[in-house]
Amino acid sequence: MTDYTLIIGNKNYSSWSLRPWLAMTVARIPFREVLLPIREGSWDRDIGKYSPSRRVPVLQHGDVTVWDSLAIVEYLAERHPETRLWPAEAPARALARSATAEMHSSFSALRRHMPMNLRASLPGRGRKDGVAADIARIVELWGDCRARADGAGPFLFGAFSAADAFFAPVVTRFQTYAVELPDEAAAYRDAVLALPALIDWYGSARSEPWTIGEDEVD
Ligand SMILES: N[C@@H](CCC(=O)N[C@@H](CS)C(=O)NCC(=O)O)C(=O)O
Incomplete structure (x- = not known):
């Protein structure tokens, strides 16, 4: 079981989603992935439930919601210093x-x-x-x-x-x-x-x- 859920858009197009997904995957921070195809199907109804900005990516961690790719990576770097998401020096x-x-x-x-x-x-x-x-x-x-x-x-x-x-x-x-x-x-x-x-x-x-x-x- 993992504490993190990362909500992302289509992998073919969503460059902002790729960033935290790649950081978490390479750093071996476990997460559950939820993929919402952008502006497809129930997007209009669902995106607001996950994302205050109505954009992806979004990270959910308990009652914390972090939206915006850079804020997500900073949040993770702070919580997992051992993964060296930022250089040591x-x-x-x-x-x-x-x-x-x-x-x-x-x-x-x-x-x-x-x-x-x-x-x-x-x-x-x-x-x-x-x-x-x-x-x-x-x-x-x-x-x-x-x-x-x-x-x-x-x-x-x-x-x-x-x-x-x-x-x-x-x-x-x-x-x-x-x-x-x-x-x-x-x-x-x-x-x-x-x-x-x-x-x-x-x-x-x-x-x-x-x-x-x-x-x-x-
Ligand atoms: N500054 C945001 C940009 C997020 C963003 O623009 N995401 C796009 C997908 S790559 C999106 O959610 N688009 C929704 C739409 O176009 O309706 C970040 O860094 O996360």
Whole structure:
């Protein structure tokens, strides 16, 4: 039995859901998963029962409800310090939190024009205004993190951290839209794509029957 319930949206499209799901799965924090297909079936009736913001993801823990992906990961990092969701050293932790917060609040062109869509293969698509600048900033940021990582390993700060969970949906976009990357960024992308938990999420996404028209780039 687990104390946590994580309510998520469609695995094919819900990039915000992927973040805490991946963090919890890689960190081996057990949870019960409830998947509500976005704007399908009883969504309108059910979402308000779970989420005050009417958005996913949401974490339920006893009588505590945490909505918003970043708040969820912070809540878990505080409760499970042994999982090292944030790097151990303060300077690396500050950088990890800055990078994660930047991911959470920025890159609107990339998010708008290259929506997460794990089933799709759309090489070269989505290269609209602002996207190249977002990609360049992400590559720069990944390089800064890798340069100041405080441990060994292929992730942004060596060992897997919350920052990797937050950039995982960017990695999947780079894969879907075949974004060319410099070697170091490509190696990081490949390390994230090789995470068994992400491979598992992809498998579920591929078998989902739902389509969100506005997230399908033509
Ligand atoms: N800032 C929120 C964003 C959550 C969000 O926008 N979730 C989308 C799914 S990825 C959603 O619930 N959409 C519902 C809708 O479009 O009606 C977070 O970080 O969790």
